[in-house]
Structures are given as structure tokens and as C-alpha cells.
Amino acid sequence: MIETPDESPSPCLCEADALPPSDQHAQQYAAVRNAHETELLEDYVELIGDLIEHQGEARSADIAQRMGVSQATVSKMVARLKGLGLVASKPYRSLFLTERGEEMAAMSRQRHAIVLRFLRALGISDDTARIDAEGMEHHVSEETLAAMQRFSQQHESS
Amino acid sequence: MIETPDESPSPCLCEADALPPSDQHAQQYAAVRNAHETELLEDYVELIGDLIEHQGEARSADIAQRMGVSQATVSKMVARLKGLGLVASKPYRSLFLTERGEEMAAMSRQRHAIVLRFLRALGISDDTARIDAEGMEHHVSEETLAAMQRFSQQHESS
DNA sequence: AAAATAACTTAGCAAAGGCTAACTGTATTG
DNA sequence: CAATACAGTTAGCCTTTGCTAAGTTATTTT
Numbered sequence: 001m002i003e004t005p006d007e008s009p010s011p012c013l014c015e016a017d018a019l020p021p022s023d024q025h026a027q028q029y030a031a032v033r034n035a036h037e038t039e040l041l042e043d044y045v046e047l048i049g050d051l052i053e054h055q056g057e058a059r060s061a062d063i064a065q066r067m068g069v070s071q072a073t074v075s076k077m078v079a080r081l082k083g084l085g086l087v088a089s090k091p092y093r094s095l096f097l098t099e100r101g102e103e104m105a106a107m108s109r110q111r112h113a114i115v116l117r118f119l120r121a122l123g124i125s126d127d128t129a130r131i132d133a134e135g136m137e138h139h140v141s142e143e144t145l146a147a148m149q150r151f152s153q154q155h156e157s158s
Numbered sequence: 159m160i161e162t163p164d165e166s167p168s169p170c171l172c173e174a175d176a177l178p179p180s181d182q183h184a185q186q187y188a189a190v191r192n193a194h195e196t197e198l199l200e201d202y203v204e205l206i207g208d209l210i211e212h213q214g215e216a217r218s219a220d221i222a223q224r225m226g227v228s229q230a231t232v233s234k235m236v237a238r239l240k241g242l243g244l245v246a247s248k249p250y251r252s253l254f255l256t257e258r259g260e261e262m263a264a265m266s267r268q269r270h271a272i273v274l275r276f277l278r279a280l281g282i283s284d285d286t287a288r289i290d291a292e293g294m295e296h297h298v299s300e301e302t303l304a305a306m307q308r309f310s311q312q313h314e315s316s
Numbered sequence: 317a318a319a320a321t322a323a324c325t326t327a328g329c330a331a332a333g334g335c336t337a338a339c340t341g342t343a344t345t346g
Numbered sequence: 347c348a349a350t351a352c353a354g355t356t357a358g359c360c361t362t363t364g365c366t367a368a369g370t371t372a373t374t375t376t
Contacts, residue, residue, distance in 0.1 A: 043187070072355075073333070077333080124305055131186050131189045139294045139297065234325095
């Protein structure tokens with residue numbers, strides 16, 4: 001076996017970033033897995049909130065179309081969201097958010113807006129900014145979110 | 159049914175961001191789903207590359223520990239990576255990257271480095287920057303990556 | 317070299333998140 | 347009000363990514 005050379009824990013400046021200690025490394029991946037579990041839920045809740053606000057109601061067909069997914073998939077997901085107490089509805093009728101759902105939607109929308117605004121302030125084109133924001137929003141910590149906000153305020157033209 | 163009021167397509171400045179047209183919206187979500195399919199693969203490949211570089215070899219046990227996942231999970235994933243022609247190995251021996259694997263690892267590492275550097279340049283603390291970078295790196299377009307690089311260059315103190 | 321330990325694999329299970337196809341309700345419209 | 351169209355649900359399938367438990371192979375130690 002190859003000698004594990006008792007790596008000194010002090011940061012080594014001689015080369016490109018060394019590997020972080022493995023427990024920390026594991027935590028990073030765990031954080032990502034964790035984000036993945038909630039992000040789809042958040043996307044649904046956020047979208048439902050947006051649809052209610054902008055169209056007056058949230059119907060499965062709209063959700064399916066906007067998410068680019070079959071209605072069956074939406075049905076299943078909505079069942080899950082109901083189980084989690086985020087969404088309420090009667091069969092064959094349009095959807096509502098519970099109080100907890102509203103909260104989640106508000107948070108999500110806010111994060112989304114901050115990230116999107118930040119990307120625009122960075123000079124990213126609109127289409128790209130939208131796509132990247134959708135992907136990034138669930139992986140941005142409070143700390144980074146705050147930094148983005150600060151940056152946007154300082155660098156916004158208009 | 160509720161009258162769909164023939165929404166004017168011109169951007170409405172009277173309120174917070176309206177919903178994007180649904181086909182564009184669907185594309186955003188599709189992009190995210192797409193990223194999710196490849197990101198774990200990239201993480202594995204990147205990690206294997208890093209392990210080879212920093213420890214001389216990549217063993218399943220190390221990967222499992224660093225990813226915070228069972229060895230069985232790693233085994234299964236490695237089988238998939240072999241099937242995709244990204245990894246090569248003989249049973250019960252340590253892992254290697256194929257040429258295509260190397261390329262992917264290099265790309266991944268580079269993206270990761272750019273995002274991490276950018277977050278640090280933004281003033282994010284080290285631990286948070288690491289976590290956020292891990293989550294964000296797979297959702298950042300070329301355009302945004304370029305902007306991040308530009309920003310880091312300008313704002314780096316050192 | 318045998319025994320013990322560590323590393324790896326395989327089998328089988330579960331949950332998430334997709335899909336299609338078939339069915340059930342609701343709404344529109346002749 | 348019947349027929350048709352549209353919306354929503356259910357059932358059943360697949361893949362991915364995790365797990366545990368049990369079995370194999372390699373390595374280290376005695």
C-alpha cells in the first residue's frame with residue numbers, strides 16, 4: 001500500500017488547492033444532496049405561488065407546461081406537497097398554498113430575485129441570467145445571498 | 159374558465175417580474191434537470207482526478223469517505239462511470255480515468271476553481287465558499303463563468 | 317502460511333422523479 | 347342535454363441514487 005504521508009494540516013501554499021480534510025469534504029457533498037431534496041419542492045411551491053399571483057389560479061396543466069413535464073408527474077408531486085403540508089386542494093380543482101407553503105414560496109421568490117438581480121448586475125445577458133438563477137438559487141447560502149445583495153446595490157446602473 | 163386576458167407580451171414595468179413565456183420557462187427547468195443528470199458524474203470524476211493527483215491513487219474507500227456515502231454506492235457509481243467510458247479499473251483495484259474522464263475532470267476542476275475564487279473575491283468566508291461552490295459549479299453557464307473570472311481578476315487583493 | 321482485517325462487490329430494498337396509457341371528472345358547445 | 351373536448355388522476359413501468367447485509371478478494375500481521 002502507498003504510504004499515507006501524514007499530511008500536515010497546515011494549508012500548503014506550494015500548489016493549487018489541496019484536498020480539504022475528508023470530513024469537511026463530505027459535508028460539502030452532503031449539503032448538495034440536501035439541497036437537491038428540497039429544491040424541486042421549492043420550485044413547485046414557488047411556481048404555484050407565482051401562478052396564483054399572476055394568473056389568479058394555479059392549475060396542474062399550467063404547471064406541467066411551465067415545468068416541461070407531464071401532468072401525471074405534476075399530480076404525483078402535488079400529492080407529495082400536500083403530504084408535506086405545503087399545498088392544499090380538492091380533487092380536480094386548482095391548487096392553493098398553505099401558510100407554510102406561502103412562507104416557502106416567499107423565501108424562494110426572494111432568493112430567486114436576489115440571484116437574478118445579481119447576475120444582471122454582473123453583466124450577464126437576460127436569458128442566461130434566468131437559466132443560471134434557476135439552477136443556482138438553491139445552492140446559495142445566506143452569507144452569499146447577502147453579499148450578492150450588497151453587490152447589486154453598489155453596481156446597479158439606473 | 160377564467161378569461162385569459164391576452165397578456166401583452168411587452169414587459170410590464172408596473173410590478174415585479176412577470177412570468178416568462180411558458181416555453182422559455184420550461185427550458186429553464188429543463189436546463190436544471192439536465193444539469194442534475196451530469197453533476198454527480200462530474201463530481202465523481204473530479205474527485206477521482208483529485209485523489210490521483212494528491213494521493214497517488216483513487217480507491218473506493220477514500221471516495222466513499224470523502225463523499226460521505228457507503229462503499230456500495232461508490233461501487234455502483236463506478237460501474238456506471240465505466241459504462242460511460244469515463245473510468246477504467248480492474249476489479250478490486252484502484253481507479254483510473256480514461257482520456258475522456260481526464261478531460262471531464264479538468265473541465266470540472268477548472269469550473270470549480272473559478273467559482274470558488276469568485277466567491278472568495280466577493281468576500282465570502284472560506285467554509286461557506288467551499289460549500290456554495292460545490293453546489294453552484296454545475297449551474298453556471300460559460301458566460302457567467304467568464305464574468306466571474308473577470309471579476310476575480312479585478313477584485314482580488316493579494 | 318494461516319488468521320485477521322480491510323477493501324471491494326453483489327444482491328436486494330426503498331424513495332424520487334420521470335414517463336405512457338387508461339380512466340374519471342368538469343366544462344363547452346351544438 | 348348530449349357529445350365532445352379538456353383537465354386531472356391512477357396504475358404501472360423505468361432509472362437514479364441511496365442504503366444494509368452478505369459474500370469475495372487483497373493485504374497485513376502473527
